[in-house]
Amino acid sequence: MTTEALVRRPTFDRAWLPKYGVYAAIVLLVLYNVAFTPNFLAWSNLRIQLVQVAPIVIVALGMALVIGTEGIDLSVGSVMALAAALIPLYLGYGVIAAILVSLVAGVVVGLINGVLVARVGLQPIVATLALFVGGRGLALVISHGQLKDVRNDDLIFLGSGDFLGLPMLVWIAALLVLVVAFVVRRTVFGRRLLAVGGNRAATELAGVPVKRVLIGVYVLCAVLASIAGLLAVARIQSSDASSVGLLIELSAITAVVVGGTPLTGGKVRVLGTVAGALLMQLVIATMIKHNLQPSTTEMAQAVIILVAVYAARERKSR
């Protein structure tokens, strides 16, 4: 056995594109906008982009963890709706109560998803499909289908207030990014999560409580979604269970995958996920700013997703 056979010397071009492709794409898009979009570099504009991407980043973080275990969670949008529907009901008892209740809703949904996946053994996509359909219905039932205006100043501060010159939303999202990155890198839970995604059977035999890890991951994902839901309410200053988080699961999955996390599990790229979300946000912003029609926007998004994922795809290594 030679050392040559053991040491894989990654050549430059091979490793570079998959790892840093997203960031390169962001740079390209920013350069384009600097050249062709008026007022792009203004702080107020960058601020808007960060604020708009924050909820997607938060949901995508949870999604990245789930995808890291070789799963997928379609129910995140419905969780957001549930959280949104619950907030006006409990706002009377104070912001803290409302937030806690909406987080509890996330925990409950996450438990259901997790148990269906880990204990019942359902395929993640189907297990979460049930709550994808039913969860939003439940949110509508809770809110009687009615949009409710939210006029609580503390909550509104979370959605549109500033702290040290940065919007609260951005602070919260950044904090959650750090927390999730920390969880993945430094905690027992994070390492186990990656092992489960890499080879569930082996991890189970190694004596790792796989089911507990899986349930934990789905709970975490749903809690992050409910945070996104409550922030969405705070931002639009109203709770509308029928539209909050609509189709966000697809945006989140796209962000995760474009960010270089493979759908096959065993790997989670937290910063990549943030970059993926940012890239998709910039694409949409660019389209809007140039007043392009939906047809063009959608086709351009399709091409960008394909190019980004093609660049970041896993080379076959077997």
Next chain:
Amino acid sequence: MPILEVTDVSKVFPGVRALDGVSFALQPGEVHALVGENGAGKSTLIKLLTGVYQPDGGELRYRDEPARFATPMDAQRAGISTIYQEVNLVPLMSVAHNLFLGREPRNAFGLVDERRMIREASEILVRYGVTTDVRRPLGTMALGAQQMVALARAVMVDAKVVIMDEPTSSLEPREVETLFGVIRDLHARGIGIVYVSHRLDELYQICDAVTILRDGKVVHTGKLAELERIKLVSLMLGRDMSAVRREGFTGFAGDHTGAADAPPVLRVTGLSSRHRLHDISFAVRPGEVVGLGGLLGAGRSETIKAIGGAYPVDAGEIEVGGRTLKNPTPVRAVQAGIAVQPEDRKAEGIVAGLSIRENIALAVLPRMARWGLVSDRRIDKIVDTYMTRLRIKASGPDQRVGDLSGGNQQKVLLARLLATQPRVLLLDEPTRGIDVGAKAEVQALIDELAADGLGVVLVSSDAEELVEGADRVVVLRDGAVVGELTGTNVTTEALLETIAAAAVSSEEPHDN
């Protein structure tokens, strides 16, 4: 005039030169052994011959003409049949569909004639000693039977060349005999055969010629009969003959002293599981290696998994160090001091995508952590310890385990088990598919661990290994204990006799 020939082919994978200027020629009617350490390039050469890979340079000639196979299908059509090393059948599909995939008999409308296919499949398989309902999913059959299906599939077409990459690694002696019968038959019909195996006995039994690969290069080729066994090993390993002679073939040193009167560290009583395990009892003392013998499907793997909490148990008791293990799950078993090395390294052992470090630390993360936060310093310490102790060859602890050779993967797996500081080690086929060098190292390691006072349960289909490694052998058949060999009785002959006797008695009507 060779029937299949490559000259000066190379194959480079990113970062690895798997083959380097290899020439190889197969004569018609010849059984040609291809040997070498793990990672020497045997499978790669075979894949080049059969269109799975395209060579980076050199020439491929088949039946005296330059050839190029774009896909395995092309090679198959041209008359080259292959049994690849990794199980190459589809577990969810039925046996018959696997056997006939791509060449299903068709009726007048061009549709698959299921009935004929099932009939023919049953007929064909009987000749290979497989009598089963061919409509069953292949995955429900024992590995050996699956291997026989693969063999039947390869041979049933009118092949000019048959290539077998480690066909016997999961066969029992009787099945090996069937295989050799088939090979002799092919040989007689003038068909060229390439045969890869790490079991040297087999090579000398069946092969005419040999080509030895080392680090992707041919280091020797010629008649096998003219090559002394010890010489072959030294060529393979690239070491002095004298060194090889000194070290011997197995790494086992002999008996373990084991405190003969110490209380058992593991005691299994009346272990039963629906349909598969029936009232299995045995005990292991610290420092003792207890072998589990039996044919494929005897229930050895299930026994081991059941003790490890990974196989449902209906009745029975498992005691570790005098304490009963209640409601065993893998988590509880590990906590109690049981470490299981599963049979299927790839599927149930390693996490291929993670690094050596992560794999070794996987089972002991909580111990390496405070308040749920892992300490890389502590992890590095144990990873270092075990990489040194087990002589794991890698570029470093960050290397992906999936990129290691089989032997080193096995050592990583063992390192993970040892890191849990177990009291009992359950090893299921610890040396399957690893080369002589690595095998000896793993065997030596088992000795060492027993000497350290661990109780070891060893499962091996290699009778020689079992007999040399174990102090006692418990023989299983159909999920029940049918005998036990102790002391001087631990011999290959006695083992085979016990198995055979049990086979005879169980075929007689039984009443209890």
Next chain:
Amino acid sequence: MTALAVPVETEERTSERSDRIVDLVQRQGALAVLVVVVIIAAAAFPNFRGYDNAGTILIAAAPPALIALGMTFVIITGGIDLSVGSLYVLGGVVSAYASKWGFLPALLVPLALCGLVGVVNGVLIAYTRMAPFIVTLAALLGARGLMRALSNEGSTTYLVGDDGFRSFGTGSFLGIGYPVWLVAVVFVLGMVLLSRTRFGRSVYAVGGSEDAASLMGVAVRRTKVTVYVMSGLLAGLAGGINAAKLGSGVTVLGTGMELDAIAAVVIGGTLLTGGAGTIAGTIAGVLLLGVIQNMINQVGNVPSSYQQVISGAFLAVVVVAQTYLVKLRRRT
């Protein structure tokens, strides 16, 4: 200890018999649930029993059934196709547009266009090893964008110009709409293709183990491309017959069609991991979803939000039941 007493072969035979029974229940699980649900519905709702109502259920199930058929092939190979919903709408729009040239163009143009998208999906998935989920997600967006581009951002609804095509969509034979007959024929072909041809076997093989299939000489890439093309074609065909039925190329058909199709396929017992599944199960799955919808309407006054809760809960119950049946099968 009977197991010890009998030789291995006998043991295999007994376990095989119970295997087969469980196997039957498992494979017909969705059908069994369907029968139960239909009986309950017929008992509870007088209006459910009508022949006309059956016709309505069938005609409504026709396009989703075609989409689910394509999805079944894709899922058996271990893939997934999220683009079908968009292709369905796109197919309807171009079908209505092409109907001014006559019946055949109305049928063939959507097939050609959607088939082409299927080719793109298939080639990207088979040759670049990108995940099916993400490739077809991009195709979902791309096809929808194309549909909008062709219909003036969705504001132009092309009307079906050809009378023959229109009456194909609304007419019926024996009280069952023509599209249903067409779908029935396509399903029979699909069944034969999947279970009785070499291509069908290779679909199972690719899903069961891609590497093994390739080593066994199955043309893995070609098989993959083919199933995505089929899925595209069937989605286009579904769009076409829907346009014939509606008399126009409606651009605002609901999204989420792909998830309905996946749900139907999974309820029908096909494994999302690939390698196993049946078309009969898919039919049962599609009908089950249609019947449930019909039942909810029969109740008369269920608010829309409760309808969703019921559908979600029902989905969970069926899938959990299905999984237990599979587990039962594995245990023997």
Next chain:
Amino acid sequence: EDSDTPAASGANASAGAQVAQSAAPGAKSCTLDQFGGTKVDLSTAKIGFSQSEKEANPFRIAETQSIKDEAAKLGIPAANLQTTNANSQFNKQISDVEQMIDSGVQLLVIAPLNSDGWDSVFAKASAKKIPIITIDRKINADSCTDYLTFIGSDFEKQGQRAADKMAAALGNKGSVAILLGAPGNNVTTLRTKGFKDQIAKVAPDIKISFEQTGQFSREEGQKVTEQLLQSNSDINGIYAENDEMALGAEVALKGAGKAKGDVKIVSIDGTKGAVQGIVDGWISAVIESNPRFGPLAFETATKFFNGEPIPEDIIIADREYDEASAKTDLGSAY
């Protein structure tokens, strides 16, 4: 109940008075004889109502409620009024209606999700001679053969009225952004067309510099407005094709540090929230889209079964709210 609130356009709850525009003399009308149906007694008839979208916005809630309330008022047993909801799935609406036809309804009230695509329903309904009244959105087909009549707003007219309001608010010049509804929706198309045509006519100096979809949702309306305020800082007016997007735009304007009235907002629907927006000074005007179809629909059906001629289109009166009327009329907004 808005019966005693004097509305801007003078409409009150008496169904007849809701009509903005009856058939002009000579316009097409339809009688029971022409239609070929049989007389049905509404109080015992089976009636089907098909709603298109989830009852999750004020318009749909008010619309469904209005139908149910009126039926109850007329003494129609709840069991005889079958309602379905298509949850925005067009095919589901088609099969919902077909299913109601199968179950023997004698009158259909449909709030269609789309104006085209009703061929199969018409084929089935006309075979059984079931009269169809479409509400709020017109179906492109032949009245009196395919369906009986359409009761609803004139969406193009709504767009025109919004343009008038916008022109007035901006003093006939400036730069306007349009927050479009969901793409492909007829309502979107017509409200856009009416607005643009009218602006071109009455205030050619107003430039329409931006059009993006806000999907009829508050969140999207807010997001798009945020983007637009960054790239088109010269915008003076925002025309939102429904109130939800207008309210989203309002939040975006606040977030961007704009003051009330910096950017004039005109929208369509007439929900309470938007009218409150006028009161608060953020919104300039709201054109109503009247969802209270119940009284008019049942009155029309009664007349029809009594043999009276029914006009092809019955346009319901839409009010409008502006700074002058918002405060007093807030109570009558839905």
